[in-house]
Amino acid sequence: MIRKFIHLHSLREWLFIFTILAIATVLLPLFNILVPEESVLHVPNYMFALMGKYLCYALVALAIDLIWGYTGILSLGHGVFFSAGGYAMGMYLMRSVGKEGVYKSDLPDFMVFLDWKELPWYWYGFDSFIFTLLVILILPALFAFTFGYFAFKSRIKGVYFAIITQAMTFALMLLFFRNETGFGGNNGLTDFKRILGYSLQEPSTKMSLYIITAIILFLSYILSRYVVQSKLGRVLTAIRDAESRVMFSGYNTVHYKLFIWTLSAFLCGIAGALYVPQVGIINPSEMQPSNSIEMAIWVAVGGRGTLSGALVGAGLVNGAKSWFTVAAPDYWLYFLGTLFIVVTLYFPKGFTGIFARFNSKEKSKEST
Amino acid sequence: MRIFVLRKFLRMKQTCLLIKSRKSKTTIRGCKVIVQLFGVFVFLIVGIFSFSIAEANDFESSIKDLGNKSRSKIKLAVKRLGNIGNPAALPALEALKDNHLQISSDGSLIILNESEDQGRYALSGNPVDLSSLTLHKPRINNSVRRVLSMAIGKLKLTSDSPQVRLQAAGQLLKMPSTDLVELVEKTLDREDNDEVRKIFILVLAKEGLKSDDKNRRLKSLNIINEFGNNDFKTDLEALLEKDDTGNFLEGDSEIRDHAAKAISTIENRQFFINQAANLFYGLSLGSILLLAALGLAITFGLMGIINMAHGEMLMLGAYATFLVQNLFREYLPGIFDWYLVIAIPISFIVSAIIGIILERTIIRHLYGRPLETLLATWGISLILIQSVRLLFGAQNVKVANPSYLSGGIEVFHGVVLPYNRIAIIMFVVFVVISIWMLLQKTSLGLQVRAVTQNREMASCMGISTHKIDMYTFGLGSGVAGLGGLALSQIGNVGPELGQLYIVDSFMVVVTGGVGKIAGTVAGALGLGILNKFLEPVAGAVLGKIIVLILIVILIQKRPQGLFAPKGRMMDN
Numbered sequence: 001m002i003r004k005f006i007h008l009h010s011l012r013e014w015l016f017i018f019t020i021l022a023i024a025t026v027l028l029p030l031f032n033i034l035v036p037e038e039s040v041l042h043v044p045n046y047m048f049a050l051m052g053k054y055l056c057y058a059l060v061a062l063a064i065d066l067i068w069g070y071t072g073i074l075s076l077g078h079g080v081f082f083s084a085g086g087y088a089m090g091m092y093l094m095r096s097v098g099k100e101g102v103y104k105s106d107l108p109d110f111m112v113f114l115d116w117k118e119l120p121w122y123w124y125g126f127d128s129f130i131f132t133l134l135v136i137l138i139l140p141a142l143f144a145f146t147f148g149y150f151a152f153k154s155r156i157k158g159v160y161f162a163i164i165t166q167a168m169t170f171a172l173m174l175l176f177f178r179n180e181t182g183f184g185g186n187n188g189l190t191d192f193k194r195i196l197g198y199s200l201q202e203p204s205t206k207m208s209l210y211i212i213t214a215i216i217l218f219l220s221y222i223l224s225r226y227v228v229q230s231k232l233g234r235v236l237t238a239i240r241d242a243e244s245r246v247m248f249s250g251y252n253t254v255h256y257k258l259f260i261w262t263l264s265a266f267l268c269g270i271a272g273a274l275y276v277p278q279v280g281i282i283n284p285s286e287m288q289p290s291n292s293i294e295m296a297i298w299v300a301v302g303g304r305g306t307l308s309g310a311l312v313g314a315g316l317v318n319g320a321k322s323w324f325t326v327a328a329p330d331y332w333l334y335f336l337g338t339l340f341i342v343v344t345l346y347f348p349k350g351f352t353g354i355f356a357r358f359n360s361k362e363k364s365k366e367s368t
Numbered sequence: 369m370r371i372f373v374l375r376k377f378l379r380m381k382q383t384c385l386l387i388k389s390r391k392s393k394t395t396i397r398g399c400k401v402i403v404q405l406f407g408v409f410v411f412l413i414v415g416i417f418s419f420s421i422a423e424a425n426d427f428e429s430s431i432k433d434l435g436n437k438s439r440s441k442i443k444l445a446v447k448r449l450g451n452i453g454n455p456a457a458l459p460a461l462e463a464l465k466d467n468h469l470q471i472s473s474d475g476s477l478i479i480l481n482e483s484e485d486q487g488r489y490a491l492s493g494n495p496v497d498l499s500s501l502t503l504h505k506p507r508i509n510n511s512v513r514r515v516l517s518m519a520i521g522k523l524k525l526t527s528d529s530p531q532v533r534l535q536a537a538g539q540l541l542k543m544p545s546t547d548l549v550e551l552v553e554k555t556l557d558r559e560d561n562d563e564v565r566k567i568f569i570l571v572l573a574k575e576g577l578k579s580d581d582k583n584r585r586l587k588s589l590n591i592i593n594e595f596g597n598n599d600f601k602t603d604l605e606a607l608l609e610k611d612d613t614g615n616f617l618e619g620d621s622e623i624r625d626h627a628a629k630a631i632s633t634i635e636n637r638q639f640f641i642n643q644a645a646n647l648f649y650g651l652s653l654g655s656i657l658l659l660a661a662l663g664l665a666i667t668f669g670l671m672g673i674i675n676m677a678h679g680e681m682l683m684l685g686a687y688a689t690f691l692v693q694n695l696f697r698e699y700l701p702g703i704f705d706w707y708l709v710i711a712i713p714i715s716f717i718v719s720a721i722i723g724i725i726l727e728r729t730i731i732r733h734l735y736g737r738p739l740e741t742l743l744a745t746w747g748i749s750l751i752l753i754q755s756v757r758l759l760f761g762a763q764n765v766k767v768a769n770p771s772y773l774s775g776g777i778e779v780f781h782g783v784v785l786p787y788n789r790i791a792i793i794m795f796v797v798f799v800v801i802s803i804w805m806l807l808q809k810t811s812l813g814l815q816v817r818a819v820t821q822n823r824e825m826a827s828c829m830g831i832s833t834h835k836i837d838m839y840t841f842g843l844g845s846g847v848a849g850l851g852g853l854a855l856s857q858i859g860n861v862g863p864e865l866g867q868l869y870i871v872d873s874f875m876v877v878v879t880g881g882v883g884k885i886a887g888t889v890a891g892a893l894g895l896g897i898l899n900k901f902l903e904p905v906a907g908a909v910l911g912k913i914i915v916l917i918l919i920v921i922l923i924q925k926r927p928q929g930l931f932a933p934k935g936r937m938m939d940n
Contacts, residue, residue: 074739154924159674159738163874164920170871171916174909289871293676293746300743333754340747344740345733 008225017218024051024214029207045203052210052278054318055217059271061298061314062217062224062307067264068296069304070228071257072240073157077165079292080172081140081265085272086282087176088139090189091123092132093200093277097193109191110184120182129196140269141262148261152254157243166289176284188283195277206278213274217311220267224307227263236260237305294336300343303350312351427452431460431491435471435506442508443515450519458523460490465516470503478503521548530561537567541574541599549575570595577603585623593630598638604631645783646900652789654896655796656854658889660869661876662799663848665888668877670820671840673731674742677749678873679866681845684722685715685852686861687756690767705770708857715853716846722752723845727838735837749866757863764862773857788857799850804885806843816840875919895919 009017028051032043060082068074094108103112107119125131147168151161179185198205227233235256238246247253276282285291294317302313317339324332347353426448433445446464449457463469463479469490470478477490478501488495508516524536525548540548552568559565569591576588592600607618607627618624660682667675675681689711696707726748734741769788776786807813818826819836827833855865872895880891895915902911 074742150920150924156923159742160878160923162674162739162742163878164923167871167875167916167920171913175913178909290867293743297743330754330758333750337747337750337754340750341730341744344744344747345730348740 005222005226008222008229017221021214021218025211029211032203032207045206048203048207048210049278050322052206052213053275054315055210055213056271056275056278057295057298057318058311058314059213059217059220059274060268060295061302061310062220063264063267063271064295065299065302065304065307065310066224066228066260066267069299069306069310070233070240071236071260072243073257073261074162074296075165075261075264076162076289076292076296077169078264078268078295079287079289080165080169081144081268082272082275082295083172083176083282083284083286084140084143085136085269086276086286087183087189087272088126088132088135088269089273089276090192090282091126091183092129093192093195094189095123095127096195097191100193101191108184108189110179110187111182114179122182136269136273137266140272141266144265145258145262148258149254152257152261166292169287169292170289173284173287173289176287184283186283188281188285189276190281190283192277192280200277200280209274209278213278216270216274220270221307221311224267227260228307232256232259240305297336297340297343299350301339301350303352304348306350306352309350309352316351427454427457428491431457431477432475434460434464434469434490435475435477437507439507439509439512442506442512446512446515446519450522453523453526455523455527458520458527461516461520461523463490464506464508465513465520467505469506471506472501472503518548522551525551525555530564533559533561533564534567537564537571540571541567566595574600574603577607582620582623586626589623589626589630593626593633596630596634598634601631601634604634641780641783642904644780646904647897648783648785650897650900651793651893652896653900654893655789655793656858657869657872657876657896658796658892659792659799659851659854660848661873661888661892662796662803662885663844663846663851664873665877665880665885666803666844666847667841668874669884669888670816671837671844672738673735673841674738674745675731675844676742676746676870677726677752677866678745678844678848679868679870680749680752681719681723681848681866682852682855682869683756683861683863683866684752685719685849686767686856686865687760687765687852688715688718688849689853689856690760690765690861693767705772708770708773708853711853712850715849717849719849719852720842720846723848724838724842726845727841731841732834732837753863753866760863762863764860767856767861769857792854792857795850795854799847800885800889803843803847807885812836812839875916879919879922 006014028043028047031041032045032048035042037044060078063081064075064078097108099106101109101112103109105112107116111119126135151164156164175181176183176188177186183189192200194200195205195209198208200206228236235246235251239253239256243253272282272286298314298317299310300313301317302311303309317336320335321332324335343350349356430445430448430452433441436442436445446461449461459479460469460477468480468482468484470480470487472478478487478496478498479490480487480498485498486495487498521536521540524532525540527533527536537552540552549571552571556565556568556572559568573588573591573596576584577592579585579588592604604627608616608624608631609618610616616624618627660679663681664675664678667673667678689708692711692714693707696704696710700707726745730744730748731741734744773788773791776784776789778784805813807816815826815831815836816839818829818831819833819840823833826836851869852865855861855869859865876891876895877888878891879895880887880889898918899911899915902914905911906914
């Protein structure tokens with residue numbers, strides 16, 4: 001088993017991956033703690049919240065790459081799974097606020113505001129972190145499984161699947177916007193105080209969350225790499241390229257699609273759960289159809305079907321977003337729109353595609 | 369020429385005046401005959417004359433008394449005005465009730481308009497310069513207001529205009545007052561307008577419920593049973609109430625039975641009215657969805673292009689309408705109402721041209737790669753939204769209804785059909801028929817259908833498929849532009865207009881089945897009506913969610929939509 005994992009990458013690649021992991025989880029925190037604040041090399045505190053956010057997005061991109069890049073199923077509804085994980089974590093954080101809310105009540109503030117007298121039944125259990133953890137791990141996957149089971153069984157694919165997932169996220173967004181649904185309505189869940197007893201305002205908590213996110217992203221990457229290089233992964237790629245032939249060869253494609261779809265939602269839910277404590281808010285706008293489409297473009301920019309490309313793409317697009325929204329907010333949508341068009345028209349393999357082409361040119365030069 | 373017209377105009381005005389004053393003239397003429405016949409009774413005429421002077425004086429002094437410092441005097445004046453029955457007092461009384469009546473320092477009364485920046489004298493009606501005056505309000509309290517509504521009601525009920533009477537009677541039905549009911553009883557026989565009569569009868573029936581005479585009560589119940597609406601339910605239910613010991617408050621069982629019968633009749637009637645209203649609103653929503661989705665049915669259904677920028681084509685059509693409106697307001701204010709007619713071709717052309725440009729530059733490179741098309745067109749939509757936002761601002765812009773589209777007709781009690789929605793239903797019929805004719809009866813339509821069925825074969829037959837692609841996409845976008853024009857008449861126009869409709873449009877096309885205009889029509893109307901029938905049961909948001917879930921289930925059962933072409937379909 002361990003051997004299989006080792007064989008996923010060459011030695012050089014492993015070294016590269018572990019160097020990056022070490023830089024991210026050890027070196028950067030050290031530069032924050034040891035280097036004095038005046039120094040150029042000092043990594044400021046806010047960087048950890050920001051990078052933690054990017055890592056969550058990278059995890060989402062990884063999940064989408066599994067389903068879209070490797071299996072050819074474009075989902076425009078991953079915002080739902082992201083929000084499901086996020087809301088579960090948000091509910092736990094809300095419960096751990098205790099009586100320190102604005103109204104000094106045992107209930108979350110928005111419930112007091114709505115004049116609710118007791119906790120709705122689906123909020124029970126979120127006082128416990130273990131229970132929350134289980135919900136985060138199971139709920140998005142379970143939801144994806146049910147949805148996927150019906151969709152794949154009736155052979156909905158391609159564009160239809162994309163549109164249906166978009167309708168799903170749209171419907172759930174509308175549902176969560178209602179105050180009566182019991183998840184804070186418009187404003188969502190916010191004003192968190194602490195997680196597992198540690199204050200969320202403390203830089204050390206933020207840094208720990210960032211490190212945890214980085215490690216989980218690393219593990220998810222290894223898991224995904226393992227899946228796509230296994231025999232199952234080959235079948236997935238075959239489904240992407242010629243689904244009918246796979247079916248005629250005697251494979252039940254529904255099982256394969258269902259597995260990867262559920263895994264993708266599972267990872268996405270974890271990303272959402274990690275995102276909420278670092279950003280400090282979860283609201284229904286995460287389920288806007290536009291958000292889910294934006295997630296797809298991260299993968300497209302990085303390069304579909306490469307896993308590492310997805311990570312790079314999420315980082316690049318969101319880095320650009322952070323820069324644009326500060327420097328030239330009016331032009332961010334122009335940039336994003338152009339990115340959508342240019343990538344689909346000219347760089348169907350994304351950033352890693354350019355990189356690979358460049359590499360192969362070098363090699364062909366060497367050989368001549 | 370001009371003089372002639374002017375003369376004609378004057379003559380018309382004179383005849384108008386004649387018609388107006390005929391009523392009073394006849395009485396005066398009648399007096400004259402009396403004078404000629406009984407010249408000796410001159411004193412009688414003098415008496416009448418002086419009486420009318422006295423009445424006029426009474427009228428003027430009562431109006432003046434509205435500004436009196438003593439509340440009891442105001443009340444007295446209001447009552448007198450109500451008894452005199454001169455409708456000229458109405459503006460002053462209503463102004464007093466709405467706190468628009470002011471007293472200037474010299475004691476004359478001034479009626480202000482709604483925004484309180486213009487005023488006129490209560491007596492003469494001449495405009496007055498407000499800036500030179502110091503004004504204060506007369507002090508009135510609730511008891512004065514009560515007397516006021518009574519007097520206003522009296523004047524309105526005896527007004528010459530049937531509309532005013534109808535309105536007053538309707539109000540009386542909601543808030544009955546004994547004095548006015550007596551007046552209604554007296555004037556009922558003289559009433560010649562059927563609608564007003566009906567309401568008068570209902571008012572009397574409502575009052576009759578309270579009477580001691582059993583026959584009158586039963587008669588009232590029968591009338592309510594026949595004409596009554598929801599407003600009577602509380603009165604009827606009161607008759608069926610029980611006290612704490614479980615005995616009926618109303619002793620007479622016959623009355624109770626009649627009341628119960630009336631309630632069930634009213635409920636039945638209301639049920640049918642509600643269903644009819646739902647049907648209309650559903651049709652209206654369906655027609656809007658249809659307009660939004662028709663363009664998509666062409667680009668997606670016929671060409672297989674997932675155009676996520678379709679919503680923005682709607683938005684561009686709406687903004688084109690907005691621009692045409694502004695041009696008319698600026699340069700042709702005289703025929704402003706006709707801007708909408710001119711906007712129809714313009715909104716079509718604007719969206720069609722932009723659609724064709726997009727097809728030529730971007731989309732044609734992506735044929736056969738639907739998912740990529742989806743992402744690229746999404747990018748296009750972002751750019752279009754941001755461009756419009758930078759050009760016109762992020763705020764919604766206002767597109768006014770032309771005068772002939774504002775307002776509506778009340779078909780049943782409480783069910784108003786707005787003209788703009790009726791117009792949209794007619795417009796969508798026009799658009800659907802045009803598209804159908806274009807696709808079925810023209811050679812362009814024939815070529816479009818040929819390319820849809822078999823691109824290679826069509827190409828072999830000498831059809832320039834690229835050109836047809838361009839035209840088809842232009843047509844789809846142009847129709848979306850028309851949809852935008854229609855949407856501008858019922859809702860806000862803003863950069864995000866298209867985003868609201870994109871999911872719905874796709875749902876309609878997918879439900880109806882791809883490639884069939886008839887399917888799209890059925891899908892849109894079906895979804896619209898379903899939505900409106902679910903709304904009262906489940907609420908607007910939940911209703912929408914239920915519809916979306918139903919669509920997902922439907923697609924599980926029939927992946928190709930309701931109107932799918934039959935055949936073997938392994939891959940799209």
